[in-house]
Amino acid sequence: MARSSVFWRLSVALLSTALVCGVSPVRADLGKVETFQFQAEVTRLMDILIHSLYSNRDVFLRELISNANDAIDKIRFQALTDSSALVAGEDLHIKIKVDLSSRTITVEDSGVGMTKQDMINNLGTIAKSGTSAFLEQISKDLESGGGADTANLIGQFGVGFYSAFLVADKITVVSKNNNDPKQWRWSSKTNSGFTIKEDDSEPLGRGTKVILEVKEDAAEYLDIGLLEELIKRYSEFIVFPIYVYKEVPEVPEPEEPEEEEEGAVIDTGTGDESTNGEVDAETPEDEDVTDEEGAEQDDEEIISEEEDPTRKEGEEAPPKYDWSLVNDVKPLWTRDPSEISEEEYTSFFKSIAKTDEEPLTYIHFKAEGDVEFRGLLYIPKKPIRSLTHVEEKTRKDLVRLYVRRVLVTDTVEDGLLPAWLSMIVGIVDSDDLPINVSRETLQQSKSLTAIKKKLLRKALEAIKIMMDKEPYEPEKDDPRKPGSQFLDFWKVYGATLKMGLVQDVANRDRLAKIVRFKSSKTALRDPNDVITLEDYMLRAKEGQDYIYVHSGESLDAVKNSPFTEQLVDLGYEVIYLVDPVDEFLLQYYQEFQGTKLMAVAKDNFRLGSEDDEVIRTKAKRGRQSIKSLLTFMKETLGSDKVSSVRASMKLTRSACALSSEQFGYTARMETVMRAQALANPEKVQTVPKQKVMEVNPYHPIVEGLNMLIERDPQSQKAADIINVLYDAALVASGYYLHDHTDHGIRISKLMAQTLGMDPNATFEEPPMPDMTKVDDDEPEKVEVPIDFGDIPMGFGDDADDDDDGIDLEGDDFANEEYDTEIEEEVADKEEL
Incomplete structure (x- = not known):
C-alpha cells in the first residue's frame, strides 16, 4: 500500500504538470538564463501506471467493462437531444469473446464509439478521460435543469484503459462513431507508440471493440469460466447486459409419443402379431413402406448430410457456442422500495450471499447529506461465515462498496461496519465517493468516514425494528415457543453484540439497550425468556444501588453458585453471564445509566443500603465467634493459596467459597485464559494466589471446626479438613483444581477417619497361597467319558x-x- 501510494503521488505529479511527450530539451536564450522543458519518458511513465498503480491483474476486465458501460451511457444521453443518434428499440449491450487460436480477448460494446480525433485525444494521451470533455459538451447542449444525471459516468479511456496492458502485449481498438463515416483502428504495444488507420474489417455500425493479445504468463485469462467469475465479482450489477461467447449444452428435444391407431399391431415379443391378444387377419405379415414415406426418409438423410457433410456416421457432433447472459441479477438497491416485493428481496439476498437460506430481516435506504449513497443491508438467519475473524483489521467484508454500480472493494481498512456487525450482508453504492486513478483503492476521505457512520446507524436501526415488532405466533409445525423476531437474532449473534460493548466505546450506550441476559428471575430452560438492563432496573428492589452479575461456565453452575445464595434469599435479581466474552464485558463496561455493575464473586461485594447494614452486622458477630478458626485457617492454607480469610456476607447454605480480589481474575476469567491457544502457563498458575477465603460462620461444619480448634489449637485433623474444604471451595466457586494428587490423598484420609480407621495406616498385601500343595481331603476329580448312545436326541x-x-x-x-x-x-x- 505504501509503495503504491508513492507511485501514485509520483504519477499524479507528472500528469498534473501537463508534460509534453518529448525527448529533446527546448532551450531559450534569455541572456544568462537558460530555460528547459521537463522531459517525460512515456515508456517509463506507462510502466509506472501499469505495474505500480495496480496490485491485481483481475481489474483489467472491470476497467474495460466500465468504459464500455460509459460509452453506452453516452449514446443514450446524446439521444436525448438527437433522436437519430440511437434507433428506437436498439439493443445496447457488452459482449466478450475469447479466441484460443489467436490468444485474444475481445470486449465489444454498442456505445457511442470514437472518431479518429477521439482516438488521438483519448487513447493517445495518458490519463485523458473522454468523460470530462463529454460532460462539458453535453452540459452546453442540455437546457439548464433538464436531461439526465450525467455525473453517473465514471470516465472512458482514462488511466483505467491502460490496465489492459497488465495481461496483453498488444491492444487493438476498433471503433465507429455516428459523426464519422469511417471506421478506425488504433493499435499499440507497451514499449512503443501507437498507430491509427482506417479499418476495413467487419463494420460495427456504431460502437467500440477492444482486442487484447494475451501475454504468455497471463494465459489463465483465456479461460471463459474465469472471465465469468471476474464479471460477476466486479461488474455483476452493470445496468446493460453483458454476454460471453461460450459453449452451450445441447438440450435434447423431447420425443413425441407415437399415437397408436385403433387396431394397430402390438408386438408381444413372441414373433406373433396380435391386437389385444387376438390375431388381426387383415394386417399383412410383411407390409412394404410406401413410396411417400421412403421419399420423406431420403429427404431427411439429405438434410442431415447437408448440415455437416464432413462428419462421419457415428461421430459426435461438434460443440455449439452461443452468447450467454452473465449479469442476470439487477441492482435492486437502485429501485424504489415500494416497487419491490418480498420475493425479490429474498432472491437478491440469496444471490449476493451465495446461500439458500432466507434472510432474517433487511433494511433498504437512501442516505442524503454530506454524501449520498444507497444501501441494502441484510441480517442472515445463520452466519454466512465464521465470526471468529472479527479481530482482523483488514478483512473481506460481506458489505461490498460500489461506485456507480461497479465494485470498488470489499476490503476496507477496519471494515465498512465494525467487527461486531460483521455478520451483515449487503451493498453500498455511492456516486459521490472519490476514487484514485487506479480505481482499485480508496482515498481516505471524509465521504468514506460519513458512509461508515451512516451505515452503522442504519444497521442499529434494523436491529431496533426487530426489537419493536410485536411477538409472533409460530405455525403449528414450528417447534419454537412464541417470541419476537429479535430473539431469533439474539440466539445466534448475541455474543457478537456483547463484543461491541467491549470494543465500540462510541456506541456502548446504544448497545447496552440491545443486549439480553438470563437472570435468577427468568425461566432457565426457556431461551426466549431473557431481559435487558432496562428491564432489570425497572424491577430492582427499593434502595438497590448495584446491578448484580455473576459469571460461570453454564446456567446451572451459576444458578447453584454459593455466591448467589444470600442475594436470592433476600429477593435480589442476579444476572447470569455464561458467554466467554462476558468477562471482558465486565472489565470494560462497568455501569448502566449511572448504576454500577457488581460482580458477586468479587471481594468488594455490597448489598442495598438497608440489607447491607443488617448482613454486615450479622457477619461481624459471626466473625467474633470464630476468630481463632479464621486465624488457624489463614496459617494452614498459607499466602500461596489465599490472600485473606474472612466471615462471609454472601453464604447461607455453603460452608465456604473462594472469591477473587477486586482487581483479580474471577474463576470464569481464569478458565477463559486457560482455554486460549497461546496462553502462558506460568501466568495462569499464579491466578489462584489472588483469592479470598469466605467462611460462613453459622454453618455446622464451621461450628464443628471451631470447637475442634478450641480443644486443640494445633489439631492436625482440623488442618486436613480445612484443606479439603479449600479444595471443595475451589471447585464450587468454579476454579481450577491444581493439586489433584494431594487432593486425592486428603480425601482418602478423611474417609478413613470417617470409617474409624487409622488414616496413616499402610496397606499390607496378604500372602499368596502355595498352589504347589494339594489338599489330601479334597476328593480327586476323575474324568468319565460320556456315552451319547442312550441319550435321546429329540428325534425318537x-x-x-x-x-x-x-x-x-x-x-x-x-x-x-x-x-x-x-x-x-x-x-x-x-x-x-
Whole structure:
C-alpha cells in the first residue's frame, strides 16, 4: 500500500504538470538564463501506471467493462437531444469473446464509439478521460435543469484503459462513431507508440471493440469460466447486459409419443402379431413402406448430410457456442422500495450471499447529506461465515462498496461496519465517493468516514425494528415457543453484540439497550425468556444501588453458585453471564445509566443500603465467634493459596467459597485464559494466589471446626479438613483444581477417619497361597467319558416323554415330511 501510494503521488505529479511527450530539451536564450522543458519518458511513465498503480491483474476486465458501460451511457444521453443518434428499440449491450487460436480477448460494446480525433485525444494521451470533455459538451447542449444525471459516468479511456496492458502485449481498438463515416483502428504495444488507420474489417455500425493479445504468463485469462467469475465479482450489477461467447449444452428435444391407431399391431415379443391378444387377419405379415414415406426418409438423410457433410456416421457432433447472459441479477438497491416485493428481496439476498437460506430481516435506504449513497443491508438467519475473524483489521467484508454500480472493494481498512456487525450482508453504492486513478483503492476521505457512520446507524436501526415488532405466533409445525423476531437474532449473534460493548466505546450506550441476559428471575430452560438492563432496573428492589452479575461456565453452575445464595434469599435479581466474552464485558463496561455493575464473586461485594447494614452486622458477630478458626485457617492454607480469610456476607447454605480480589481474575476469567491457544502457563498458575477465603460462620461444619480448634489449637485433623474444604471451595466457586494428587490423598484420609480407621495406616498385601500343595481331603476329580448312545436326541418316539430330550414339536418343527426323512435316515444307518 505504501509503495503504491508513492507511485501514485509520483504519477499524479507528472500528469498534473501537463508534460509534453518529448525527448529533446527546448532551450531559450534569455541572456544568462537558460530555460528547459521537463522531459517525460512515456515508456517509463506507462510502466509506472501499469505495474505500480495496480496490485491485481483481475481489474483489467472491470476497467474495460466500465468504459464500455460509459460509452453506452453516452449514446443514450446524446439521444436525448438527437433522436437519430440511437434507433428506437436498439439493443445496447457488452459482449466478450475469447479466441484460443489467436490468444485474444475481445470486449465489444454498442456505445457511442470514437472518431479518429477521439482516438488521438483519448487513447493517445495518458490519463485523458473522454468523460470530462463529454460532460462539458453535453452540459452546453442540455437546457439548464433538464436531461439526465450525467455525473453517473465514471470516465472512458482514462488511466483505467491502460490496465489492459497488465495481461496483453498488444491492444487493438476498433471503433465507429455516428459523426464519422469511417471506421478506425488504433493499435499499440507497451514499449512503443501507437498507430491509427482506417479499418476495413467487419463494420460495427456504431460502437467500440477492444482486442487484447494475451501475454504468455497471463494465459489463465483465456479461460471463459474465469472471465465469468471476474464479471460477476466486479461488474455483476452493470445496468446493460453483458454476454460471453461460450459453449452451450445441447438440450435434447423431447420425443413425441407415437399415437397408436385403433387396431394397430402390438408386438408381444413372441414373433406373433396380435391386437389385444387376438390375431388381426387383415394386417399383412410383411407390409412394404410406401413410396411417400421412403421419399420423406431420403429427404431427411439429405438434410442431415447437408448440415455437416464432413462428419462421419457415428461421430459426435461438434460443440455449439452461443452468447450467454452473465449479469442476470439487477441492482435492486437502485429501485424504489415500494416497487419491490418480498420475493425479490429474498432472491437478491440469496444471490449476493451465495446461500439458500432466507434472510432474517433487511433494511433498504437512501442516505442524503454530506454524501449520498444507497444501501441494502441484510441480517442472515445463520452466519454466512465464521465470526471468529472479527479481530482482523483488514478483512473481506460481506458489505461490498460500489461506485456507480461497479465494485470498488470489499476490503476496507477496519471494515465498512465494525467487527461486531460483521455478520451483515449487503451493498453500498455511492456516486459521490472519490476514487484514485487506479480505481482499485480508496482515498481516505471524509465521504468514506460519513458512509461508515451512516451505515452503522442504519444497521442499529434494523436491529431496533426487530426489537419493536410485536411477538409472533409460530405455525403449528414450528417447534419454537412464541417470541419476537429479535430473539431469533439474539440466539445466534448475541455474543457478537456483547463484543461491541467491549470494543465500540462510541456506541456502548446504544448497545447496552440491545443486549439480553438470563437472570435468577427468568425461566432457565426457556431461551426466549431473557431481559435487558432496562428491564432489570425497572424491577430492582427499593434502595438497590448495584446491578448484580455473576459469571460461570453454564446456567446451572451459576444458578447453584454459593455466591448467589444470600442475594436470592433476600429477593435480589442476579444476572447470569455464561458467554466467554462476558468477562471482558465486565472489565470494560462497568455501569448502566449511572448504576454500577457488581460482580458477586468479587471481594468488594455490597448489598442495598438497608440489607447491607443488617448482613454486615450479622457477619461481624459471626466473625467474633470464630476468630481463632479464621486465624488457624489463614496459617494452614498459607499466602500461596489465599490472600485473606474472612466471615462471609454472601453464604447461607455453603460452608465456604473462594472469591477473587477486586482487581483479580474471577474463576470464569481464569478458565477463559486457560482455554486460549497461546496462553502462558506460568501466568495462569499464579491466578489462584489472588483469592479470598469466605467462611460462613453459622454453618455446622464451621461450628464443628471451631470447637475442634478450641480443644486443640494445633489439631492436625482440623488442618486436613480445612484443606479439603479449600479444595471443595475451589471447585464450587468454579476454579481450577491444581493439586489433584494431594487432593486425592486428603480425601482418602478423611474417609478413613470417617470409617474409624487409622488414616496413616499402610496397606499390607496378604500372602499368596502355595498352589504347589494339594489338599489330601479334597476328593480327586476323575474324568468319565460320556456315552451319547442312550441319550435321546429329540428325534425318537420317546423324546417327548423324556425330560432331558429336546422337544421339537413346536410350530417350527411340526413337519411330517421332515420327521419321515429323519426316520428313514436312522433306519439306513441301523441297516449298515
